[in-house]
Every structure is written in structure tokens, then in C-alpha cells.
Amino acid sequence: MMSSSNKTDTFESLKESFNSLLNNLEKVVQEEEKGFDIRRTKMWKIKKDLDNFQALKYENQLYLIKLIYKYNQINQMFISNIKIKYEIKDLIEIIGGSYCQDSDSKHKYNHYLFEFTTALSFALGLEETKSISMIGKSDLIIDEKIAIECKYISSKNKLKTRFSEASKQINTRVDDKEAKFGFVAMNVSELINQDKLLSFTDFLVKRFIQNYQLMYKKVDDPLAILKCIASDKNFEKIVSSYLTSEMEAVIYSKMPAPIKMADNVKGIIFVSQTQIDIYNEDDFLPINIRGRTYHFNNDLSQEEHKKYAEMIHKLAVGI
Helix, strand or coil: CCEEEEEECCHHHHHHHHHHHHHHHHHHHHCCCCCCCHHHCHHHHHHHHHHCHHHCCHHHHHHHHHHHHHHHHHHHHHHCCCCEECCHHHHHHHCCCCCCCCCHHHCCHHHHHHHHHHHHHHHHHCCCCCCEECCCCCCEEECCCEEEEEEECCCHHHHHHHHHHHHHHHHHHHHCCCCCEEEEEEECHHHCCHHHHHHHHHHHHHHHHHHHHHHCCCCCCCCHHHHHHHCCHHHHHHHHHHHHHHHHHHHHHHCCCCCCCCCCEEEEEEEEEEEEEEECCCCEEEEEEEEEEEEECCCCCHHHHHHHHHHHHHCCCCC
């Protein structure tokens, strides 16, 4: 039930993508708000820290790279031939608010950003999709048929409450003839124990470095081994499997299976995104890890289960 993706970038490519995003955001928003200046938003503060990266404390570097990966996802809205209907005011929401590590998970920009990335996931993954609308009461309407209600979860104690809230919203969309059925999409990134993940991956990277040093006695480029590890399918499978375990442990500790759902709710799509650094004495390489798992309505027929499983597996994980 798990889909995963590891994305590796050099630090310079991350900066380049983020600068491109700033230019794209300013250009698009200025089409409706002529006086909009990206330099007056938190995005410019993020850019300044990115330019001054080496002077930051390690924990601030981790937070900054996490933010950059989160935001860079939506560049696809502007550089791909994707037709998603959205409102500029919602785009402005994702770059609003303060730039503060301690309270980041509580800022509402996370919810709007999750809506955009979910829309992109459907647009990039399902070629047969004809329309995706983010306009109106529903977070997303796919092909005027499927309602997607997105919830960014900042506390595991809110899992049940937010699911119940989303279920009621889907029932309303169906009653109002806006959709025929729906799915709840939940981002559980904040629920992943980052310390446990980093401890696990640090141990793993050291073992992989030792193995690669045995295979390649002399390496001129200190970054070469890290790049090999980052692209190693064995490494990806191990990290992804561990992330799956962490996701499902926290989800089902608060929402024991089978999860009771209304008839109009076909299932829940859980996603997570986190980032790690793999490093040696000479260099480091940031890796973005995304995962997806799902839980279907227990009353689905075998045919429905197969159809929706195929749909979810097609969704783009690594945006």
C-alpha cells in the first residue's frame, strides 16, 4: 500500500530551483495584484538565509532545506503544461505568515501548500484527468466527480477529529451535487519522529559508506560516494520501508484499523514528506523523502478496491 520517492539535489540546484520559484510566483501574482513584491514576503527572508547557508546553525540548516523542498514542489505549477484551476488568493496564502521554525507546523500555509501539491499529484500522475478545480468550497474536485478534502495534521491527537471533519465535508459536496464521492488526503509529515529517522539513516549511511569504500578504493570526488548511496535502490528501499513503518505506527495508534467511513468516503490517502542529509567528512547531500500509503472503506467491493488502488498508485509521489 506504500508508494515512495527519494529525491536528491545538490545544494546549488536547490537554490536555483527556489530562485526560479520566486520569479514564477511574483510573475503570476502580479497578473492580479500589480503592486505585489516577493521581497516583502517571508520568501525573501528564506532566500537570504539560503544565500547565507554556511553561517546557519545545523538545526536551522535542516529546517531551511525542509522548507525549500516543500516550496519547490509547486514550481511544477508554472513550468509544466498543467491545467489546474486555482485562485491567486490561495497562492498568496502559501507564501504568507511568519518565517519561524518553532511554530512552522501550526502556520496555515501548510494546508494551502498541501492542497496545491495534492492537485499536482493528481495532475501529473493521472493522464486521463480532464479537470482539477481548487475553486469553490471543496479543496479539490477531480473531473467534476471526485472530491478531495485535504488535511495537514500537526498533532496525532487530531487525526480522528480532522478525519471526521473531512468526511462531513465530502458528504456535503455529494449532497450539493458537486461530486459523486470523495477521498480524504492527510499529510502526516509532522507526526514522523525526526530524531528516530535521522538516527536510523545516520547508522545506515555509515554502513553504506563502508561498503562503497570496499568497492571503490580511490574516489577523487568526495561527493561521489554520497551520490552513489542516494541513488542506490537498496538504500531507497530500506529508508522507504522504515518511513512506512513510522507512518503506519503513528496513524494506527490513533485510528485503529479498520477505520469506519461513511459511504461517500472511499478511503484515506496518507502522505508524508521529510528530508535527511547524508554526509561524510568532506561533504553533505540533502535527500527529500516522500511516502504515501492508504486505507480504504471496508465496504468497498473487490472491483472498487482494485480500481482505486490502481488510481492511487498512479499518483505522482516525487513532485
